[in-house]
Amino acid sequence: MTVNQISIFLENKYGTLSEILMLLAEANIRIIAATVADTSEYGILRIIVNDPQRAYALLKEHNVSANLSDVLAIVTHSEAAGFARTLQAFTKAGLTIEYMYCFSAGEKSILIIRTNNREAAREVIRRQNMDYLCENDLLKFN
Amino acid sequence: MNQEYWQEELETMKRPDLERLQTERLKATVQQALKSPFYQEVFKQNGLTADDIQTLDDLRKIPFTTKDDLRAHYPFGLVAIPLRECVRIHSSSGTTGNPTVVLHSAKDLDQWANQVARCMYMVGLRDTDVFQNTSGYGMFTGGLGFQYGAERLGALTVPAAAGNTKRQIKFICDFGTTCLHIIPSYATRLAEVMYEEGIDPHRDTKLHTVCIGAEPHSEEQRKRIEKLLGVKAYNCFGMSEMNGPGVAFECKEQNGLHIWEDYVIPEIIDPVTLEPVPDGEVGELVLTTINREAMPLLRYRTRDLTCFLPGDCPCGRTHRRLARFKGRSDDMIILKGVNIFPTQVEKILMHFKELGSNYLITIETVGYNDEMMIEVELSDLFTDDFSTLQRLEKEVTRQLKDELLLTPRVKLVAKGSLPAPEGGKAVRVKDLRKIC
Known part of the structure; x- marks a missing residue:
């Protein structure tokens, strides 16, 4: 139901993002999905990778402010309707979405979601019988 | 009475006479200081007695007093009179650990008011002026210090205190304020708001003088304040350990701050070797109070860097002038009058x-x-x-x-x-x- 996500603190400074990507590139890490959110002062780079433990250890080793956490990974159809149905289910359960991004694999889209209530979100997924990815599924993207 | 001076005799005293007065007051101050537990201990440890201090040069036998000494002997370790004879306590702003406090007797407050009045008179203020003080009141000395000085001068005093810019402007307009005591960064802010509100200080106010101090500022900033507000801006220097405002002040020449040598004996030392530097060279200002009874301070290291300006001042005052302050010899930051x-x-x-x-x-x-x-x-x-x-x-x-x-x-x-x-x-x- 969840996959590992690495969040990296980015200063709004020239070259910061590419420095971090170079670091991952040299270690042959595959990036499956990535998103950057930012304020005027700083940003957060969020990535899903094929080998999160190794990537996280590497970042720590290079003294990067990073965080490893679990996020929901829900499989849906690529049409907007698929997205809408999924989100509606959470909304109906009284949950709010803190952030969301997605990546596509063929006709499917994978929604990466963080809600304000993890346990309730899991319950929604079970009840609605939603399709989802687990950490092991990510190895297929190798 | 001469129109130029508040106390002509003292302000224009010939140097040898001034030095005789300083020697006399220094000797009395040492006697007085030795009534405090702190200085008793300092003299004892250094094998000194009051008799060892007979001339101004003898001052150098006495060890420096530091801010740390004041903190370590907080709150009353340096007080030289019975507490019942003390009438006021002030403290420094935003310090680490114990604040540095200074106690005053009624006579000390009287002398301090005179000192501030003398400064204000020097820049042309009279009892016809309306003086608005934008300093914080309370423990901070810029409030009450200027308040008592302005009242001594006889000015109509507006204790507006800090903040509330629109109210400040209303008072300036309604009361016909002619002079402000204000920190430089706030002076420019005040001017900005005035213009935003459609008030032209040149046309709509009676302002002619501002006393600026409590934070480092440039000559350029002074000129900007003068232009924006249509005033003459005079630099003032004070610190709570030396009463507060009034220690040194610019005269109308706007070229250096006269330090009142009948109140303090100034020295400028190399902060590393602790030796005096030649006139004109920058060093740390060290001050000895010679006109205070409740809490005399001997050779107090101010940590402020400045130098004596050589030569006589055309204004006729014989008290030496300090150059604009160049910074600090420690890592203290002074921002908006607050020590950090x-x-x-x-x-x-x-x-x-x-x-x-x-x-x-x-x-x-x-x-x-x-x-x-x-x-x-x-x-x-x-x-x-x-x-x-x-x-x-x-x-x-x-x-x-x-x-x-x-x-x-x-x-x-x-x-x-x-x-x-x-x-x-x-x-x-x-x-x-x-x-x-």
């Missing part, structure tokens, strides 16, 4: 496990204002969540504000992005203000 030590910032930042130990304080002039930015590195413990980061930033800001008495801009930065400490001593402060 980096250790205060550090103490707060250390409370947060989310933050690392590396930080950098930058002081810079933004528009007309001096502002403080604190960059601090995040530690390993990092959240994925923006709102958590923003809450952290807010909470750090709030706690710093409580400690520093002003609001810094807090900026979270990535671990390892600030300059690493070199040779064990980290660069904690970058002062980018345009001062000289």
Whole structure:
């Protein structure tokens, strides 16, 4: 139901993002999905990778402010309707979405979601019988 | 009475006479200081007695007194008269640990009021003036110090205190304020708001003089204040340990601050070798009070860097002039009249496990204002969540504000992005203000 996500603190400074990507590139890490959110002062780079433990250890080793956490990974159809149905289910359960991004694999889209209530979100997924990815599924993207 | 001077005899006293007066007062001050537990101990430890101090040169036999001494003997260790004879206590702003407090007798307050009145008279203020004091009142000496001085002068005094710019402007207009005591950064802010409100200070107010001090500022900034407000701006210097405002003040020449040598004996020393520097060379100002009974201070290290201006002042006053202050010999920052030590910032930042130990304080002039930015590195413990980061930033800001008495801009930065400490001593402060 969840996959590992690495969040990296980015200063709004020239070259910061590419420095971090170079670091991952040299270690042959595959990036499956990535998103950057930012304020005027700083940003957060969020990535899903094929080998999160190794990537996280590497970042720590290079003294990067990073965080490893679990996020929901829900499989849906690529049409907007698929997205809408999924989100509606959470909304109906009284949950709010803190952030969301997605990546596509063929006709499917994978929604990466963080809600304000993890346990309730899991319950929604079970009840609605939603399709989802687990950490092991990510190895297929190798 | 001559129209130029508040106390002509004292202000224009020939140097040999002034030095005789200083010697007399120094001897009396040493006698007085020896009534305090602190100076009894200092003299004893150094094998000194009051008899050893007979001339101005003998002053150098006495060890320096520091801010740390004041803190260590907080609150009354340096008091030389019975507490029942003390009538007021003041303290320094925003210091680490114990504040430095200074006690005053009724006579001390009387002398201080005279000192401030003398300064105000020197820049042309009279009993016909309306004087508005925008200093904070309370423990800070800029409020009551100027209040009593202005009342002694006979001016109509408006104790407006700090803040509430629109109300300040209303008072200036309604009361016909002619003179302000104001910190330089606030003077420009006040002018800006006036223009925004459609008030032209030249046309719509009676302002002709401002006394500016309590934070470092440049000649350029003075000129800007004068132009914006249509006034003459005079630089003033004071510190709570030396009463407060009135220690040194510019005359109408606007070229150096006369330090009142019948109140203090000034020395300028090399802060490293502790030896006196030749006239005209920059060093640390050391002051000995010679006109105070409740709490005399001998050779107090002010940490302020300045130099004596050589030559006589055309105004006729014989009291020497200090150059515009060049900064500090310690790491204290003076911002908007508030004293700040980096250790205060550090103490707060250390409370947060989310933050690392590396930080950098930058002081810079933004528009007309001096502002403080604190960059601090995040530690390993990092959240994925923006709102958590923003809450952290807010909470750090709030706690710093409580400690520093002003609001810094807090900026979270990535671990390892600030300059690493070199040779064990980290660069904690970058002062980018345009001062000289």
